[in-house]
Amino acid sequence: MNKVVKNPALALAGITDGMTLMVGGFGLCGIPENSIAQLVQMGVKNLTCISNNAGVDDFGLGLLLQGKQVKKMISSYVGENDEFERQMLSGELEVGLIPQGSLAERCRAGGAGIPAFFTPAGYGTEVAEGKEVRMFNGKPHILESALTADYAIVKAWKGDTEGNLIYKATARNFNPMMAMAGKITIAEVEELVPAGTLDPNQIHTPGIFVQRIFKGEKFEKRIEQRTVRPKN
Amino acid sequence: MALDKNGIAKRIAQELQDGWYVNLGIGIPTLVANYIPEGIEVEFQSENGVLGMGPFPFDGEEDPDLINAGKQTITTRDGASFFDSATSFAMIRGQHVQLTVLGAMEVSQNGDIANWKIPGKMVKGMGGAMDLVASAENIIVAMMHRNKAGESKILKACTLPLTGVGCVKKVVTELAVMEIKEGKFYLLERAPGVSVEEIIAKTEGDLVVPDIVPEMNLN
Numbered sequence: 004m005n006k007v008v009k010n011p012a013l014a015l016a017g018i019t020d021g022m023t024l025m026v027g028g029f030g031l032c033g034i035p036e037n038s039i040a041q042l043v044q045m046g047v048k049n050l051t052c053i054s055n056n057a058g059v060d061d062f063g064l065g066l067l068l069q070g071k072q073v074k075k076m077i078s079s080y081v082g083e084n085d086e087f088e089r090q091m092l093s094g095e096l097e098v099g100l101i102p103q104g105s106l107a108e109r110c111r112a113g114g115a116g117i118p119a120f121f122t123p124a125g126y127g128t129e130v131a132e133g134k135e136v137r138m139f140n141g142k143p144h145i146l147e148s149a150l151t152a153d154y155a156i157v158k159a160w161k162g163d164t165e166g167n168l169i170y171k172a173t174a175r176n177f178n179p180m181m182a183m184a185g186k187i188t189i190a191e192v193e194e195l196v197p198a199g200t201l202d203p204n205q206i207h208t209p210g211i212f213v214q215r216i217f218k219g220e221k222f223e224k225r226i227e228q229r230t231v232r233p234k235n
Numbered sequence: 236m237a238l239d240k241n242g243i244a245k246r247i248a249q250e251l252q253d254g255w256y257v258n259l260g261i262g263i264p265t266l267v268a269n270y271i272p273e274g275i276e277v278e279f280q281s282e283n284g285v286l287g288m289g290p291f292p293f294d295g296e297e298d299p300d301l302i303n304a305g306k307q308t309i310t311t312r313d314g315a316s317f318f319d320s321a322t323s324f325a326m327i328r329g330q331h332v333q334l335t336v337l338g339a340m341e342v343s344q345n346g347d348i349a350n351w352k353i354p355g356k357m358v359k360g361m362g363g364a365m366d367l368v369a370s371a372e373n374i375i376v377a378m379m380h381r382n383k384a385g386e387s388k389i390l391k392a393c394t395l396p397l398t399g400v401g402c403v404k405k406v407v408t409e410l411a412v413m414e415i416k417e418g419k420f421y422l423l424e425r426a427p428g429v430s431v432e433e434i435i436a437k438t439e440g441d442l443v444v445p446d447i448v449p450e451m452n453l454n
Contacts, residue, residue: 029283029320030306032299055320082359092357100358103282104324104366111321122328123369127347127400130365160300172317173284174300179319207319224299230307231294 006166006216007195011041014189014217018154020047021074025110025150025181026054026064027157030083030227033174034063035158035191037219043070051075053150055106055177057087062225071095077150079103083227102130105147107180112149114183114212119148155185158219159208162192163199166213167206175207182212191219236428237409238451243377245270246424246451247336247407250375251277258282258327258367260337261305263377267336278314280332282323282363287315304363324363328370335371337364339378339403341393344440346403346415348376349395361398368399380408380437387439389413389420410434412451419443424451 008014015038018024024042028034042050043066050073057076058065067073068086075097081087090096101109102124112120121144125131135146157178160171168190170178182188190208195218238246244266251257251267253275259265268279268288279288281303288303289310297308326332341349348368351361368374381387389406406413411434412424419441425434427450435442 029304030302032283032302032306078360080360080362082357088357098358100360102361102365103320103363104328107320107324122366124328124366126369128365128397130361170317170319172298172301173281173303175317175319176284177320180321226297226299226302226308227306228302228308229297230291230309231297232291234293234295 004210005164006210006213007164008215008217010217011037011191014038014191014215015041015045017187018042018045018047021049022047022153023051023053025152025155025185026052027155027176027178027181028063029055029173029176031058031063031225033158033170033176033178034058035156036222037191038156038189039063039066042067042072046070046072048072049074051077053077053110053152055079055103057081057084059083059227060086062223068096075099077101079106107177109147109150110177110180110184113151114180117149119146121145122147151184151186152181153186155181155188157182157188157190159190159192161194161196161201162190162216163196163201163210164216165198166190166210166216167201168192168208168213169201169205170207179208182208187214188212189214190216192216193219193222236426238426239409241266242426242453243407243409245453246412247375247377248272250334250405251275252333253277255333256280256286256331257334257336258332260335260364262338264336264338265305280323280326282320282327282367284318284320284323285309285311285315287312324366327363327366330370330372332371334373334375335367336375336377337367339376339388340382341388341390341395342376342378342403342406343390343393344415344420345418346401347393348398348403349393350398352396354396364398368402371402374403375405375407376403377407380410387437389438389440391440410437413442422448424449426451427453
């Protein structure tokens with residue numbers, strides 16, 4: 004099953020105003036840069052974006068915020084973005100904050116056909132407000148529901164024509180769960196190879212979760228906190 | 236004399252035990268990795284998806300695909316592994332990580348912790364903190380004893396929105412090591428040259444003080 008599309012425009016065709024998108028990445032690491040650029044070009048608006056972070060002002064999902072394309076952001080941490088702060092404080096942007104592990108598991112559950120699950124994270128905090136509490140093994144847990152999206156957009160290191168994906172290092176993060184949870188999942192990859200090239204033992208995301216795949220033209224891979232030690 | 240941030244990290248490092256997997260939060264906790272006692276081996280987990288973190292990379296050898304949860308560039312040690320965020324929090328929620336060290340704005344005497352939100356200020360989010368504190372069996376908080384306004388952060392009850400309830404077991408500040416049990420702080424050790432009276436004066440929560448409070452041994 005060949006899932007290759009030629010370019011980001013074809014890959015993202017069908018995304019329209021008001022849709023819910025999942026966007027992979029942790030900080031600026033492992034984000035689908037080429038697809039985000041395409042979303043900017045398409046100018047789709049009123050999006051609900053589920054992504055662990057919201058980028059920085061001039062990169063990542065921050066680019067969608069600059070164009071006021073996002074209606075609601077669902078994330079665990081959003082601290083690195085002035086325009087985000089401005090829109091949030093002025094009420095232009097709705098924000099749903101979710102504990103990071105719950106966010107990951109809610110995406111996984113969405114892709115795995117599990118409608119909800121109990122977790123101890125957030126019990127006794129404002130995250131638990133309005134949620135069912137149940138005791139398991141003498142400890143309180145709160146009910147969290149699954150998340151799905153109209154489109155999930157993920158970034159992988161290598162992919163094949165069947166949509167099988169391999170991620171690199173910590174650029175994996177949320178990408179595998181989001182790939183599972185999209186009604187349509189789009190993967191952008193650094194290397195796109197013919198089926199049979201990748202070792203099936205090494206596949207992180209099986210192609211069944213991916214509907215469209217394309218090779219990203221270029222990857223800037225911006226570093227948020229460059230931290231080094233001097234060479235002696 | 237009160238400890239500096241490195242002193243706090245050094246004291247917490249003494250709590251590490253051979254064979255432990257440890258998650259270090261941002262700030263003072265990150266410094267703990269610099270003071271692993273000789274003869275023990277621990278592995279550091281970062282919740283964005285890596286076990287077996289090594290030191291920061293040499294200048295020019297940074298890999299943008301390899302960062303920690305503070306989004307800093309890192310390296311890995313032999314035996315390291317990468318995984319997705321759901322697996323990472325399965326390690327945390329499933330109590331496969333033996334120790335979590337994190338910072339706090341406030342800690343209360345029943346073990347509540349507040350470290351993610353100040354009402355009226357920009358809310359950045361809880362990141363992985365709520366998952367970490369809700370599940371870890373062993374949580375040590377690294378913090379300053381008082382805030383910049385001089386108010387105690389070691390309280391009867393937290394005033395800020397909570398991150399987790401009844402979860403903190405131990406607190407290490409620039410002045411003291413305290414254990415939390417039975418709804419009270421127990422003073423275990425004091426920083427070199429710091430008096431018990433000073434610690435009592437700077438602690439708002441109920442503090443149980445034994446007759447003899449040893450000084451921390453940081454050598």
